[in-house]
Amino acid sequence: MAHLITILIVVPLLGALFVGSARANAARGIALFFNILTATIALVLWRHFDTAATGLQFVERSVWIPSIGAEYLVGIDGLSLLLILLTSLIFPFALFAQRMDRGFCAILLVMQSALYGTFTAQNFILWFLFYEMSLIPGFLLIKIWGGENRDRAATKFFLYTFLGSVAMLLSFLGIYFVRGTFDFAELASLGKTGLLHGNIAWFAFAGIFLGLAVKVPLFPFHTWLPDAYESAPTGAAMVLTGVLSKMGVYGFVRLLLPLFPAEIKILGPWLLGLAVCSIVFASLSAWAQSDLKRMVAYLSINHLGYCMLGLFAITATTALPAADMQAALSGVFMQIFNHGITAAALFYYVGLLEERRGLRGIDNFGGLMQRTPLLCGWMSVAMFSSLGLPGLNGFIGEFLIFKGSFAVAASFTAVAVLGLLFAAIVFMRMMQSLFSGPLAENCSEFPDLLRSEKLVIVPVTLLMFALGIAPQIVFNIFNTTVIHMARLFA
């Protein structure tokens, strides 16, 4: 069991090397093989993870650059494990989504390694290294394999996120000069009594907040996202929304909330306001789009807005009952996982449509139900999951988030439920113009789902049902962590 996490981080990198030196048409197969390995390691981690224990598990610690407080420190708690599992699930899904050459596969694998690192690193320097390491593959995937406007979108994505990262790095350097540590756990315990004092605390807070708010993204720092997702190739869009967008939320849970409780309480209503704006305005903007990818992209912002609502609600107020705190946190974690699956699936379906039609405007299709009933039927499941239909995976996370946040921020929550309505309108509009009506002429030659596509879709869809009906298996992963964090934030 020793070094399991390190192995998990290294295996995709090895994969990237192998892919790079393989024959072009074998690249995807090799990448998938390495994903079987990572998935196995993730499952072994899960199997041996003690769900009843608080604190980090599988910890590996060794000296790195002691003079600057950098340490190789990795370990997982329930939240990390959840995100490892999500990463191990989304990457193979993305590999199935489109044709890709060697470079594409190799870059995806590098990104995968970086994500494992981000979700397991427990020292800021190490974490930041991985965090940035995931950014560059994203940039390259959009820049090289992207669609129209890819240069602009890639540059915007990179510079905007990078600017946030720099701000965050400066903040952490400031913290280090005062407190002399980069260790997450130590920083969190210092956070309870006030990490920094005076104006410097606000500067540090602002830097980290900006970095993470851009990453999530939180309104109004979100405008890079629709462009980036629109230009990204299907496989890249799937990992961007499925996993990369979770890094921001993860950062909020690990860094900002435990480190700056006092600042967040002062800014509470404003932060809640931003979360509500994310939810409402993003879903409204999605309604106004006509490009399928942009619609799904905006709904991604909307769904992450629910996560932010839950997180801000529990930290922005004092004396929240433990029940509501745990509800909101569990809901956020559940939402992280479920949104990853559902949003990736939506991009996958948009990719299938685009592959068949060559275009992806909402008006470029019509009457598909007559030609491709299977595609429409399975795609509808993902749509209903995304709009939060009970019985599918999207509902439970949202219900718990709203339950937790309603207790402390009833008015914000009441406005936020409008997002549920607008999301429903968006999907209804999508289904109406894609599936219904007379069959559009240029769709009349569409093949229905191919066998290879069914092999991908069926397990993912079954997962949506399974998590919607019996979510306990996922709750078990992070219940102890939730209790622990709820005490930390209380």
Added chain:
Amino acid sequence: MISWIASNVWLIPAVPLAASLLILFVSGANRKAAASLAIIGQIVAFALSIAAFISTLQTPGVRTFLNFTWFTFGEQTLRIGFVLDPLAAAMLMMITLVSLCIFVFSIGYMWSDKNFTRFFAYLSFFSAAMLGVVIANSLLLLFVCWELVGLASYLLIGFWIERPRAAAAAKKAFITTRIGDLGFFLGILWLYGKSGTLLFYDGGKGCIENAALLSLGASATFIALLIFCGAVGKSGQFPLHVWLPDAMEGPTPVSALIHAATMVAAGVFLVARVYPLFSFGAVNGVTPSLTVVVSIGVITALMASLIALAQFDIKRILAYSTVSQLGLMMVSLGVGGVAAGIMHLIAHGFFKALLFLGAGSVIHGMHHEQDIRKMGGLRFVMPVTFITYAIGIMNLSGVPFFFSGGWTKEEILHATEHWHVSHLPHYLMLAGVVLTALYMTRQFIYIFLGNRHAASVQAHESPRVMTRPLIALAACSILLVAVLTPAWPWFRSYLNGERAQFDIALLLQPMIFISLALVAAGFVVGWFIYHKADETDPLARAQPALFRILENKFFLDELYDHTVIAIARIAARFADWMDRYIWDGFVRLGGGLGQLLGIFTKGFDENAINAGADELTNRTRGFGRVMSAQHSGQIQTYLGVIAIGMVALLLIYAWLT
């Protein structure tokens, strides 16, 4: 057996659900297999419902529930469960039986449809979801099934998806009901936060039991009203009723299912289920939330029966009659007549299914003609449909004695009479009785009486598979009378958890003559107005402006289009605009400033630093050139210069000291 079913009541929705999945994934394109699976599933569910019903007969008002943990989050457990009580059992009986009739009818009606098997899968799913609503012992589980009912109705209203109107109607239904559901959802959150549980019954700890209600205090009113929003959406109450008539775009058996057994019944059922929230703290049976329920119900009932007077689509008339009857049920619940409301709901389930299937039979016989002006004289060609439809009309209009709808309406009128706030609802409901008789007479004359219209010459009676369900439903709507009369109000006692007493003297009460007179008035007036009606409606001739308002449903759709929907669309475009030009504008401004800085530094680099460096090097070189000229290599010159230097230094030294 009896106790077994009480603890396994979940099987009742599970069986149709399983049937639905089997049809979708196993039976393939085999029509007979699909129909058989759906009908066997429904028969099993009906048999189980009978067992469940019998198990509730032993002890009056018995209530068995079974709660279990759905999931644990943090240290909290979320429990859901199933309940079997008279309310649930009565609903189970009605839903399974009415659904069964509709399923059988659908075999004939949908036989030539290319998606026949999918249709039966959806029907089974619809029925399963509704059965789930009824036996849920948790507001959350009820909400889950409630949303699934919404999904099923979406799929079925838009079943003929290649028709744009059907797709639009399905979308409208889903979105409109979801607006109500947002309120419902907030109500659930509020209730959950306050009471800590969403179980209805939990041995005294449930959210609608006394301990929880006391802890709610004044917020009970708001919670009740929020939950009522959901009921307004689902049960087609004003102002969210607009989806229901459009839902007529679905195949007629679907309309029957939506309007009788499932969907719209869910809203009324919901109010009855959480009634303690509404009646908490009542003085003389009056609370603010119940008063709201009454007001909404009255508005809905009257508005819909007026609109029904001016419609020409056979199904739309029935749709508005449903809206109006649902309003009546809400009034009944609001004034305290919970049992009366539920009795009417159940009787309505039978006769409304009968009417819709009758309309389906007419449409089928008329080769998909739905305009009543193109019908006429169908009494000869479609005798079974004619007679059963007439029975349906008697029920709907509230003719007492032989028709269950008459007795249940009677109960409601009694309940409204004793309301402590105002007598207005009572009189308005009496007016509603006249209107109902009036518009049903109009429809009946147009369809069945008079001369045969050119389009109706080709009409034919429907096959037995379609007429048998009509006969069964008609029989049910008559037989139900046995347990509804005031002489032996068994049904009311059953719902209220009492034992029924037989007293023949109570059979005839003054109210019955009043309502009989009103119904008769409606019939007679209707006959006089409409018996010579032709293509132009007599009302349209006499009052064209009024008719136009009614025909266009008080222009509510247009009003919504130009207000709420228009505003929402503008908001969407505004949000998009803000994104593009304001929020992204800042980003681009930042980028632009960065670029500007780049240009500036480039210029500074080239013109200042670079040019300066060039200048410096050039000067240095020039200076070097000048200096190098001095280095001639001639010793004499060097020695001369050194000598001059020495002298100069010595002079300076001397001067300084």
